[in-house]
Amino acid sequence: MTRTYVIDSIPGDGIGVDVTDVAMQCVDALAERHGFTVQWRIRDWNSDLYRKTGRMMPVDGIEQLSDGDGIYLGAVGTPDVPDDVTLWGLLIPIRREFDQYINLRPMRLLSGVVGAMPGIEELDIVVVRENVEGEYSQIGGRFGSGTDGEFAVQESVFTRKGVARAARYAADLAAERDGRLVSATKSNGIIHTMPFWDEVVAETVKEVPGVVVDKVLIDALAARLVMKPTSVRTIVASNLFGDILSDLVAGVAGSIGIAPSANLNPERRYPSMFEPVHGSAPDIAGKGIANPVGALWAAAMMLDHLGEKDASKSLTSAFEAALADGIATSDLKGSATTAEYAAEVLSRLKEPAGPQVPEAIDAAPNRAHNPNRVRKSYSR
Structure with missing residues (x-):
């Protein structure tokens, strides 16, 4: 039976949209190869929504997310909306309502990165x-x-x-x-x-x-x-x-653009959230040069948390192999665009498996789904 995961994707603002898009493409490619499917629920919760409604997410936003298997966030923030508004209107409520009390941030020197x-x-x-x-x-x-x-x-x-x-x-x-x-x-x-x-x-x-x-x-x-x-x-x-x-x-x-983050509810009573550490970088938004490595690494952590360990390793191997071959965005002294780097990663995901990279940091002691996870209704 095909394993299906419901993931809420919140691209957010600025380069969050670019890096989330390419990471989702890579996850879909891995799903096809590893025998599972991802049902993406795109949530356009961002500064544009705030300008229109005065809220970063709908009144029932937490309830909408509560029955998913995970949350994948790009980045939020724009110069004309105060940072405390974007943060306390979206990211922090998700962390607290879902008791994501562990923020896990691994970092090692990646192949090809100085x-x-x-x-x-x-x-x-x-x-x-x-x-x-x-x-x-x-x-x-x-x-x-x-x-x-x-x-x-x-x-x-x-x-x-x-x-x-x-x-x-x-x-x-x-x-x-x-x-x-x-x-x-x-x-x-x-x-x-x-x-x-x-x-x-x-x-x-x-x-x-x-x-x-x-x-x-x-x-x-x-x-x-x-x-x-x-x-x-x-x-x-x-x-x-x-x-x-x-x-x-x-x-x-080497760069904050490579850093991933997992917001975890280790007991799996609520969905956990995965995101790159970098912000929305409005100075380079829309230029197609954002580094997607942090987003890809965060996606690998999400796959590991879901129990798709082989897919997680494959994704990590692919983005490291691209870096090792000298393909990188400008923040890592390379010349590739976001799309070009993502294309290189996708091409490697279709190749036979090569040497294994170090195992991903386990996002929680028990990798299996928790059937008793709270399916809670929230009021505001």
């Missing part, structure tokens, strides 16, 4: 970012607007459950790698939340045999990732720290 410094051929880092609380809180406000005494308050929220489940996920992942986990902190300066983070991480990691945790101050860790990036393998970090560190690592590896 990193930001020599000697990083062994670069292989995974950032496990707590994804639904921490510094990205709605608690707070601005007071005394327009006066000399105007001030803003932003509260961070760290719960024992939230920190522990992120730490446990990261520790289990570290156990499969080299047994070393680096925890990003700033407990010397942030007096309440960061010592609490340190305590809960340490308590949680003790429960995972063979894993040692090293807490490192965020400023020192940032410097270490630039000077000695291969000395780190697995990082667990709060929402803000994980966001920043994963982009830094992508820069060290």
